[in-house]
Amino acid sequence: GNSVTQMEGPVTLSEEAFLTINCTYTATGYPSLFWYVQYPGEGLQLLLKATKADDKGSNKGFEATYRKETTSFHLEKGSVQVSDSAVYFCALRENRDDKIIFGKGTRLHILP
Amino acid sequence: GAGVSQSPSNKVTEKGKDVELRCDPISGHTALYWYRQSLGQGLEFLIYFQGNSAPDKSGLPSDRFSAERTGGSVSTLTIQRTQQEDSAVYLCASSRDNNYGYTFGSGTRLTVV
Numbered sequence A: 001g002n003s004v005t006q007m008e009g010p011v012t013l014s015e016e017a018f019l020t021i022n023c024t025y026t027a028t029g030y031p032s033l034f035w036y037v038q039y040p041g042e043g044l045q046l047l048l049k050a051t052k053a054d055d056k057g058s059n060k061g062f063e064a065t066y067r068k069e070t071t072s073f074h075l076e077k078g079s080v081q082v083s084d085s086a087v088y089f090c091a092l093r094e095n096r097d098d099k100i101i102f103g104k105g106t107r108l109h110i111l112p
Numbered sequence B: 001g002a003g004v005s006q007s008p009s010n011k012v013t014e015k016g017k018d019v020e021l022r023c024d025p026i027s028g029h030t031a032l033y034w035y036r037q038s039l040g041q042g043l044e045f046l047i048y049f050q051g052n053s054a055p056d057k058s059g060l061p062s063d064r065f066s067a068e069r070t071g072g073s074v075s076t077l078t079i080q081r082t083q084q085e086d087s088a089v090y091l092c093a094s095s096r097d098n099n100y101g102y103t104f105g106s107g108t109r110l111t112v113v
Helices: none
Strands: A003-006 A011-014 A019-021 A023-026 A032-038 A044-050 A056-059 A062-065 A075-077 A086-093 A106-111 B005-007 B010-013 B019-024 B031-038 B042-050 B065-069 B075-079 B088-095 B108-112
Touching: A003 A086, A011 A019, A019 A106, A023 A086, A032 A062, A044 A062, B005 B088, B010 B019, B019 B088, B019 B108, B031 B075, B042 B065, B042 B075, B075 B088
Parallel strands: A011 A106, B010 B108
Antiparallel strands: A003 A023, A019 A075, A032 A044, A032 A086, A044 A056, A056 A062, A062 A075, A086 A106, B005 B019, B019 B075, B031 B042, B031 B088, B065 B075, B088 B108
16 A cells, blocks of 8 residues: 655754655555644644655755655755754655555754 | 634543544535544544545544544544543644645544543
């Protein structure tokens, strides 16, 4: 079945460091891919998405590129801030199946 | 409403009791989803409603779990004879159609003691 695998956390970085959170997926078709973020005490929010191969989703300085050849959708940010501390979820949705399948989440701590 | 509203925000119940969790989706959103978020388990899909179609119940973990959606709007998730392993945050989300991401509610934190 469809699944999402993302790097286990927690990930701890210093402010202004470069961030990569790896995400790979398994799907039978051509899914849409998402990154969701959950800030402390808040609900999940859509961070960015990509709907086809080679698309790049971006928001708030974060980027992720849909790589069909490696079935990956790694999240990157060039310079993280303390306010980026949160749990990040990689997710996919098959075109024929409306429910979104989430990874287990990666907790990110940014130290000042 | 402006967002997805869930109630109660917190629920503590005794093992063996039944609980009902409510979700009020965004007005006009035809799709409604329930997920469960447990520590270390990520988000687990439970059930999905789309318009008047039969719900996708493939994620419900046991027959103690059920959900309904009345009038295509409000949804209630019911857990019968609660067990300690049911303790989790139950999240509801709604979506306008297949091409949009979800909007999540803040969740109901259920603790079974």
